[in-house]
Structure formats: C-alpha cells, structure tokens
Amino acid sequence: MTVDPTSAIQYAHANYEEALTELQELVSIPSISTNPVHKEDMLKAARWLENKLTSLGFNAKVFKTEKHPIVFAEYHFSETAPTVLVYGHYDVQPPDPLDLWETGPFSPEIRGEHLFGRGASDMKGQIIASIKAIESLLKHDKLNINVKFMIEGEEEIGSPSLKKFLIENKELLAADVALNPDTGMISADTPTITLGLRGVAHFELRIYGPDRDLHSGMFGGVVHNPAQVLCDVLSGMHNEDGSVALPSFYDRVRKLSEDEKAELSRLPMNDNTYINQTGVPKLWGEPQFNAIERIGARPTLEINGIYSGYIGEGSKTIIPSYSMGKVSLRLVPDQDPEEVRHQIIEYLESTIPDTVTWEIKGPRGAPASIVDRNLPATIALKNALETVWGVPPVYKLEGGSVPVVASMEQILGIKSVLTGFGLPGDNIHSPNEKLHLPTWKNGIDTLIHFFINMTNIETE
Amino acid sequence: MTVDPTSAIQYAHANYEEALTELQELVSIPSISTNPVHKEDMLKAARWLENKLTSLGFNAKVFKTEKHPIVFAEYHFSETAPTVLVYGHYDVQPPDPLDLWETGPFSPEIRGEHLFGRGASDMKGQIIASIKAIESLLKHDKLNINVKFMIEGEEEIGSPSLKKFLIENKELLAADVALNPDTGMISADTPTITLGLRGVAHFELRIYGPDRDLHSGMFGGVVHNPAQVLCDVLSGMHNEDGSVALPSFYDRVRKLSEDEKAELSRLPMNDNTYINQTGVPKLWGEPQFNAIERIGARPTLEINGIYSGYIGEGSKTIIPSYSMGKVSLRLVPDQDPEEVRHQIIEYLESTIPDTVTWEIKGPRGAPASIVDRNLPATIALKNALETVWGVPPVYKLEGGSVPVVASMEQILGIKSVLTGFGLPGDNIHSPNEKLHLPTWKNGIDTLIHFFINMTNIETE
Numbered sequence: 001m002t003v004d005p006t007s008a009i010q011y012a013h014a015n016y017e018e019a020l021t022e023l024q025e026l027v028s029i030p031s032i033s034t035n036p037v038h039k040e041d042m043l044k045a046a047r048w049l050e051n052k053l054t055s056l057g058f059n060a061k062v063f064k065t066e067k068h069p070i071v072f073a074e075y076h077f078s079e080t081a082p083t084v085l086v087y088g089h090y091d092v093q094p095p096d097p098l099d100l101w102e103t104g105p106f107s108p109e110i111r112g113e114h115l116f117g118r119g120a121s122d123m124k125g126q127i128i129a130s131i132k133a134i135e136s137l138l139k140h141d142k143l144n145i146n147v148k149f150m151i152e153g154e155e156e157i158g159s160p161s162l163k164k165f166l167i168e169n170k171e172l173l174a175a176d177v178a179l180n181p182d183t184g185m186i187s188a189d190t191p192t193i194t195l196g197l198r199g200v201a202h203f204e205l206r207i208y209g210p211d212r213d214l215h216s217g218m219f220g221g222v223v224h225n226p227a228q229v230l231c232d233v234l235s236g237m238h239n240e241d242g243s244v245a246l247p248s249f250y251d252r253v254r255k256l257s258e259d260e261k262a263e264l265s266r267l268p269m270n271d272n273t274y275i276n277q278t279g280v281p282k283l284w285g286e287p288q289f290n291a292i293e294r295i296g297a298r299p300t301l302e303i304n305g306i307y308s309g310y311i312g313e314g315s316k317t318i319i320p321s322y323s324m325g326k327v328s329l330r331l332v333p334d335q336d337p338e339e340v341r342h343q344i345i346e347y348l349e350s351t352i353p354d355t356v357t358w359e360i361k362g363p364r365g366a367p368a369s370i371v372d373r374n375l376p377a378t379i380a381l382k383n384a385l386e387t388v389w390g391v392p393p394v395y396k397l398e399g400g401s402v403p404v405v406a407s408m409e410q411i412l413g414i415k416s417v418l419t420g421f422g423l424p425g426d427n428i429h430s431p432n433e434k435l436h437l438p439t440w441k442n443g444i445d446t447l448i449h450f451f452i453n454m455t456n457i458e459t460e
Numbered sequence: 461m462t463v464d465p466t467s468a469i470q471y472a473h474a475n476y477e478e479a480l481t482e483l484q485e486l487v488s489i490p491s492i493s494t495n496p497v498h499k500e501d502m503l504k505a506a507r508w509l510e511n512k513l514t515s516l517g518f519n520a521k522v523f524k525t526e527k528h529p530i531v532f533a534e535y536h537f538s539e540t541a542p543t544v545l546v547y548g549h550y551d552v553q554p555p556d557p558l559d560l561w562e563t564g565p566f567s568p569e570i571r572g573e574h575l576f577g578r579g580a581s582d583m584k585g586q587i588i589a590s591i592k593a594i595e596s597l598l599k600h601d602k603l604n605i606n607v608k609f610m611i612e613g614e615e616e617i618g619s620p621s622l623k624k625f626l627i628e629n630k631e632l633l634a635a636d637v638a639l640n641p642d643t644g645m646i647s648a649d650t651p652t653i654t655l656g657l658r659g660v661a662h663f664e665l666r667i668y669g670p671d672r673d674l675h676s677g678m679f680g681g682v683v684h685n686p687a688q689v690l691c692d693v694l695s696g697m698h699n700e701d702g703s704v705a706l707p708s709f710y711d712r713v714r715k716l717s718e719d720e721k722a723e724l725s726r727l728p729m730n731d732n733t734y735i736n737q738t739g740v741p742k743l744w745g746e747p748q749f750n751a752i753e754r755i756g757a758r759p760t761l762e763i764n765g766i767y768s769g770y771i772g773e774g775s776k777t778i779i780p781s782y783s784m785g786k787v788s789l790r791l792v793p794d795q796d797p798e799e800v801r802h803q804i805i806e807y808l809e810s811t812i813p814d815t816v817t818w819e820i821k822g823p824r825g826a827p828a829s830i831v832d833r834n835l836p837a838t839i840a841l842k843n844a845l846e847t848v849w850g851v852p853p854v855y856k857l858e859g860g861s862v863p864v865v866a867s868m869e870q871i872l873g874i875k876s877v878l879t880g881f882g883l884p885g886d887n888i889h890s891p892n893e894k895l896h897l898p899t900w901k902n903g904i905d906t907l908i909h910f911f912i913n914m915t916n917i918e919t920e
Contacts, residue, residue: 212892215888217658220755220859221751221754221760222743223743224742225763227766228694230766232695232698234687234691236695271682278670281816283684285682298681300680302685302777304676304776305769305780306766309766311784313495313496314494315617315764315786316764317889318765323766326770330676400677428675429674
C-alpha cells in the first residue's frame with residue numbers, strides 16, 4: 001500500500017502560521033526543569049501538550065512522577081500496522097545569563113528567518129514539528145500507522161524519573177521503533193541522521209575550609225584555602241594534552257574504525273567551522289584527533305561552573321570558607337557511567353587533602369549509544385530527508401547526549417532513529433536561543449514523509 | 461615634668477557609656493570603601509569625625525581625594541612639645557555574606573561583653589578609643605603635647621589616594637612619631653606591640669573563551685574551557701609544599717634570625733590556637749616553618765574569590781564564556797611590590813595559553829615594614845600597656861598589612877608605633893565582627909598613659 005503525501009503536505013503549508021503560533025505558545029511557558037520555582041510551569045507545559053494531542057484524536061494523559069510529569073499519548077490505527085513511539089522533552093535549560101538576551105527568553109519573537117526563545121530549537125520546535133506532521137496526515141486520513149508520544153520534563157536534568165516510568169509502563173510504550181528528533185543538522189542544506197550519541201555524567205563538588213571567611217593576613221599561610229584546593233582538584237582532572245586524567249578513564253573507550261573516520265571526514269566541517277561558531281582565538285583538545293573526532297568519538301570533562309568567596313566589585317582580602325564546582329562529562333561507547341562514577345570518587349578521595357572537608361552531589365550519568373544505519377526506520381528517515389532536501393543525509397556522531405535512547409533500548413527493547421531540525425548556530429543552552437524557520441518547515445514536511453514511509457516497513 | 465593621669469582616667473571611666481554611644485553612632489554608618497554605592501556614607505563618616513574632633517577644640521578639616529575623603533585634625537599645645545600623629549581609617553570591609561550575620565552589620569548591638577557590627581574592631585573602635593583618650597586628657601588640661609589625626613577612608617582598598625595626600629601635605633602632617641592602633645592583641649590578657657607588618661598586593665584576573673556560554677556536548681573537546689584555564693593558572697601559583705610558585709618570589713624574602721625565632725616562640729600560640737579560631741580539621745602551609753612564623757615572616761598568596769559559568773540550583777551542561785579570579789598576596793621584608801607585580805605578570809604571560817584571551821586589574825601593592833623596638837615612642841607605649849595590664853607587652857610580627865606605615869616613613873620620615881585593642885576572635889573581615897568591650901576600655905586607659913608618657917620623650 002502506498003500513500004500519496006500531496007494533500008498532507010499542502011495542509012502543512014496552508015497551516016504553517018498556525019503551527020508557528022502554537023510553537024510560540026509552548027515556548028512562552030518557562031518550563032525550566034532544574035529550578036524548583038518553575039514546578040507549576042512544568043505542569044502547564046505538560047497540560048498544553050495533553051490538550052493539543054487530545055484535540056487531534058489521541059488518547060492523551062499526564063503521568064505524575066517524583067519531579068516533573070510525563071505526557072503520554074496514543075493513536076491506534078490497527079493491530080497489524082507498525083507502531084512508532086515519538087520521544088520528546090518539554091523542559092528547557094535555564095536562560096541565564098539573562099542580561100545577554102536581546103528579547104525575553106520566554107517572550108518568543110520572530111526576527112528575520114528565526115524564532116528567538118529558550119527551547120525554540122531544543123526542543124519545543126522539534127515537538128511541534130512532529131505534532132504538526134501527524135496533524136497534517138490525520139486531517140486527510142493518511143496516518144496508516146500507530147503513533148505514540150512520550151514527552152518528558154526532565155531531560156535537561158538527566159531524566160531522573162524516566163527509567164522508573166519505562167519499567168512500569170512497558171506494555172503502554174510497546175512500539176516497533178522510536179523517533180527521536182532531539183538531535184540537530186550540520187547546516188541548513190545538509191540533512192543529518194545521528195548514528196552516535198555521547199553519554200553524560202555530572203556532579204557538584206563542595207569543599208569546606210574555615211567555619212567563616214577569614215582575614216587573609218591573619219590566617220594566610222596556615223589555613224588551606226578552599227578555593228585553592230578546588231582549583232588544584234579541578235586542574236588535576238586534565239592532562240597536559242587535554243585528555244581526562246581520571247584513573248582508567250579510557251580503558252573502555254571504543255577506538256574509531258577506519259570506516260568511521262572516513263565517514264566523519266565527509267562531514268563539511270573543519271577547525272575553522274568551530275572557531276567561527278564560537279569566536280575563540282584557537283581550538284583546543286587532544287592533538288592526535290581532529291575536531292570532529294574529538295566531539296563525536298572522544299570523552300570529555302567540562303567545568304560548568306565554579307564559585308568561591310568574594311566576587312563583587314573591588315577587592316576583599318579573605319580566605320573563603322568554602323568553594324563549589326559543577327562538572328559534567330561526555331562519555332562514549334563503551335564507557336560505563338557506573339565505572340566512571342567510581343573513577344571520579346576514587347580520584348577525589350585520593351586527591352583532596354585532609355586540611356579541608358568535602359561533599360559531592362552525584363555523579364549521575366547515562367551511557368553513550370550507537371544507532372543501526374540499516375534499521376528499516378533509519379532507511380525510512382533517510383528517504384524522507386532526501387525527498388525534501390533533494391540530497392541524501394549525512395550520518396554523524398553527535399557530541400551531545402540523549403540518555404533516553406540507551407534506556408529505551410535496554411528497558412523496552414526499542415531502537416531509536418535520531419534526527420532533528422535545529423542548527424549548530426541555534427545557541428541552545430546559551431542566550432538568544434533561536435530556531436531557523438525555513439529549516440523547521442522542511443522538518444515538518446520530512447516527518448510527514450517519514451510517517452508515510454513507515455507504513456510499508458516490516459514489523460517484527 | 462610629670463603628669464598625674466588619675467583625673468583623666470576617672471573621666472574616661474565616668475564617660476564610658478557616652479564613648480560606647482559614640483562608637484555605635486560611627487559603626488552604624490555603612491562606610492564600605494570598595495563599593496561605589498556607599499560614596500555618600502563615606503562622606504557622612506568623615507563629617508562625623510570632623511565634627512567630633514572640632515568639638516574637642518581640634519582644628520579639623522575634611523580633605524577631598526579622587527575617591528574617599530581624608531579627615532585631618534590638629535591640636536597645638538606648644539612649639540617645643542613633641543607631636544604625635546594618630547593614624548586611623550574610617551572605612552570598613554563589605555559585610556557579605558549578609559545572611560551569616562546574627563544582627564545587621566550596621567545596626568550595632570551589645571551582646572554580653574561584645575559590641576557586634578562591621579568596623580567595631582577594624583577599626584572604628586580603635587579610632588574612638590584614641591579620641592576618647594585625648595578627650596579625657598583635654599577635659600583636665602593634661603594634654604601637654606601636640607596631637608594630629610589623619611583618618612583615611614581607603615585603607616580596605618589599598619589606600620590609592622593616601623600617598624598623593626602625604627606628598628602634598630608634608631608640613632601639615634609633620635610629627636615626631638605616628639601612633640597606629642590598627643593592629644590587634646594576641647589575647648585579652650596579653651597586651652601586644654606589633655613590630656612587623658606584612659605588605660600586600662592584589663589583582664583580579666579575567667579569562668575569556670567563547671563569545672557565549674556553549675553547549676558542553678556540542679563543543680566539549682574542541683573549545684578550551686575558561687574555568688579550566690583559570691583553575692590551571694591559579695593552581696600553578698603554589699608548589700606542592702605550600703610555597704608560592706611565582707618566579708624569583710623568594711629572592712628578597714628576609715630570613716628570620718635566631719633572635720626573632722626565639723621572640724616569636726614566646727608568643728602564647730600554637731597550631732591548636734589557629735585550629736580553634738578557624739574550625740579547620742588541620743593546618744596547612746610550608747612545613748619548614750611553624751604557624752606563627754608562616755603568618756608573621758613568610759609571604760603568602762590567597763585566592764579571595766573565583767567565579768565562572770552556572771552556579772545556581774541543579775546542573776547546566778555548558779562551557780562558560782569567561783572566568784574570573786581575585787587574588788591577594790601578603791609580602792614580607794624585603795620584598796618589593798613592584799618586583800612582585802612583574803613576577804605575577806611574567807607568570808601569567810608564560811602560563812595562560814593562546815586558546816583564550818585575558819585581562820588583569822592590578823596588581824597594586826605596598827611593602828612590608830618593621831618597627832624599631834627601641835624607639836622612645838615604642839617604650840612609651842610599652843610602659844603604658846604594662847601600667848594598665850600589669851604585665852609587659854609581647855612583641856609580634858603581624859600577618860596583616862598596614863601599607864600606610866611604610867608610606868609615612870618613606871614620604872614623611874615619620875616612624876610608627878603599632879598597637880590596637882582588637883582580638884583574634886573579633887571576626888574582622890568576616891560576618892559578626894565584634895569588639896571585646898573590657899579590652900577596649902583598657903585600651904582607652906592605655907592611650908591616656910601613652911600620651912602622658914609622650915610628654916617626656918626627647919624630640920628630634
């Protein structure tokens with residue numbers, strides 16, 4: 001059975017403005033998962049999605065969790081048709097530093113070809129694109145498969161509630177394959193399928209010295225400065241060559257095959273691409289790997305934030321009473337987050353001197369994952385991208401992390417196909433996050449073709 | 461000519477409550493020199509002192525400077541009598557972290573034997589003690605010497621305007637000796653004269669990486685993290701043994717003589733004294749020197765504050781766009797602040813990689829100083845302390861810095877005698893700064909005796 005996409009594509013184009021309005025509605029909800037003051041906003045965003053999917057004829061429901069709710073919705077077409085589970089997350093990163101935003105992070109504004117706002121690209125735009133593709137098919141009775149949505153609210157904080165939800169709802173979530181539109185494109189004219197994702201781990205370290213800030217003259221030289229200890233400890237986590245200095249950290253790191261290196265070398269990116277995207281004077285990192293290999297295939301350790309003592313105007317000659325550091329790591333196949341957790345603790349226990357005391361939150365983490373390029377759904381996605389863009393997609397190893405991909409395979413036995421319509425310059429996790437609307441529009445068309453192509457795959 | 465102190469001492473005791481009220485008035489003015497928003501408060505404190513000294517018959521005046529005004533006041537007794545220049549500073553350290561204060565830093569409150577408030581001990585309490593001693597003598601015509609007050613408002617920020625003022629007002633400030641009550645006592649029953657003071661230098665370093673905070677997954681491994689660079693740079697400023705790792709830093713450091721070591725060993729302090737005062741699990745520092753030697757005779761480098769990236773609740777997986785560190789150093793004889801400045805710049809230029817850019821405020825500094833224990837004024841002070849406490853004072857090398865001592869000797873040719881009636885547990889530069897009132901009361905008596913003793917010294 002083949003399905004003609006024409007009418008659905010026409011509907012999508014005719015209703016583009018409406019789609020944009022709905023996206024702006026969703027972006028205007030400050031669903032910041034990491035900050036407890038936004039608990040109500042999280043529920044508001046979940047309800048918005050529940051109502052939208054219900055209006056399309058889905059059986060939608062908001063599931064409570066220990067932190068933020070998960071939206072599940074199901075459209076049943078037939079027992080024999082394949083089932084696609086669409087994954088999404090409605091939570092966003094904190095917008096600070098706020099003063100660097102040209103317009104409010106939650107007051108979405110269209111300027112030129114872009115929609116500006118926190119979450120526009122990561123990933124409320126991707127969720128709306130998926131929903132509008134489905135809507136376009138439904139309006140013309142062209143959705144001949146079963147579709148489920150699972151949209152969580154804790155992706156930006158490591159999905160603490162998701163595993164429990166997957167374990168408790170295996171039947172509800174049963175599907176042939178998962179579509180995950182949470183990764184990006186290399187450029188507006190280079191459709192991209194992500195075959196690899198880095199895992200992640202993060203922790204917060206606090207080092208405690210004197211019971212109060214001390215006069216640096218009266219006590220300097222006898223009290224170990226907690227800011228100094230923090231710098232020593234964090235500095236010691238990297239080697240001279242930029243590699244991570246945790247014990248046994250590279251033991252399980254999978255080596256890049258010549259084929260993989262060749263595939264990566266086809267990507268239209270080089271050092272200058274990254275220099276232009278970041279404005280740094282010069283790139284940095286392990287010299288024996290090029291930039292694309294370091295991002296896609298090498299683990300990294302990043303300091304996300306540090307604080308100690310007096311950081312206001314002028315000087316204050318003190319020994320701070322404590323210091324704090326936030327660190328995240330990106331993991332690659334076949335690193336085990338649990339092993340990495342032990343490597344971090346082992347390093348801290350052997351490094352932090354007994355002149356101070358310390359405590360750690362985490363580390364918590366998720367493993368990296370690899371997607372099969374010969375999966376029927378991967379091929380359906382490849383053909384959909386090629387139909388819309390006129391060129392075959394490139395395959396990339398993503399530096400970012402989507403822990404849910406590994407969890408869904410481990411717990412549900414469901415493989416994921418990964419794409420998305422955000423661009424490297426979208427400033428996700430940064431001020432002035434934006435979405436390139438022409439690309440986003442192509443994304444809606446692509447997903448229409450993808451769901452139609454899925455009609456014909458063989459179900460297991 | 462000998463003068464009987466009895467009536468002056470009686471006056472001081474009878475007017476103790478009034479003295480305390482005046483001290484509370486002065487402490488309640490938030491004269492924070494480092495923060496521009498307090499410019500008006502600075503002038504208010506200066507005017508308060510001008511009015512008080514005028515009311516005692518001094519010829520008082522407020523001198524404007526580029527930053528904060530200097531109060532100068534003069535009482536002329538006779539051409540032939542010796543002249544004592546009393547130094548003080550009416551500015552205070554910032555009170556933050558505010559939430560750790562039990563009562564408002566600028567709402568002075570008496571609890572038990574202490575007056576709590578920012579500046580109560582450092583050094584508004586010392587200024588009031590000096591003024592009340594003079595007042596007690598004047599009320600009974602017992603002040604038979606010339607007295608000048610020079611009270612600045614920039615001590616806590618390195619006295620940027622003072623040198624210029626000294627150079628431009630040499631005649632006005634001419635004196636036989638200076639009394640500087642800005643150092644403390646070892647304990648409430650151990651009167652103390654300070655013979656050595658550490659110099660100081662401080663700077664603020666900013667390291668700039670990408671033009672915005674970046675997604676650590678998309679760019680981790682290719683962009684050098686400015687927080688990591690800061691940690692590397694600050695960590696590299698110390699050696700394993702706790703010594704400072706700047707080039708040639710110790711070349712001019714004066715070695716402790718056996719006599720000085722013996723003198724220091726007489727001080728009633730040991731490692732436990734400092735552990736009890738700070739609550740740290742264990743002391744730290746150069747192993748070949750004991751705690752008293754490290755504070756009194758060894759230079760140190762302290763991180764006063766660090767900041768980079770996200771320091772709020774939860775996690776944010778970014779590469780920060782910049783990092784900032786505030787550092788101060790304590791210098792000893794015969795280190796030259798200008799040489800130290802070059803050592804810092806040389807270290808930074810040779811250490812900071814070209815993967816980032818950076819800028820530095822400062823370093824600015826002042827040298828350490830040594831006081832002559834055989835100076836007539838030192839002996840007058842020694843006798844005054846012994847008269848009030850019944851035991852001879854101990855002589856110590858102070859870890860803190862009073863740059864004005866070196867400036868007054870270099871520019872005016874005036875030597876200083878150093879004492880003060882604050883205690884190690886006063887929390888100066890920390891939350892809940894307090895002044896021990898019985899000790900402060902003894903301080904007023906001591907200064908009455910000191911000024912009387914000065915009547916008899918030979919003038920140069």
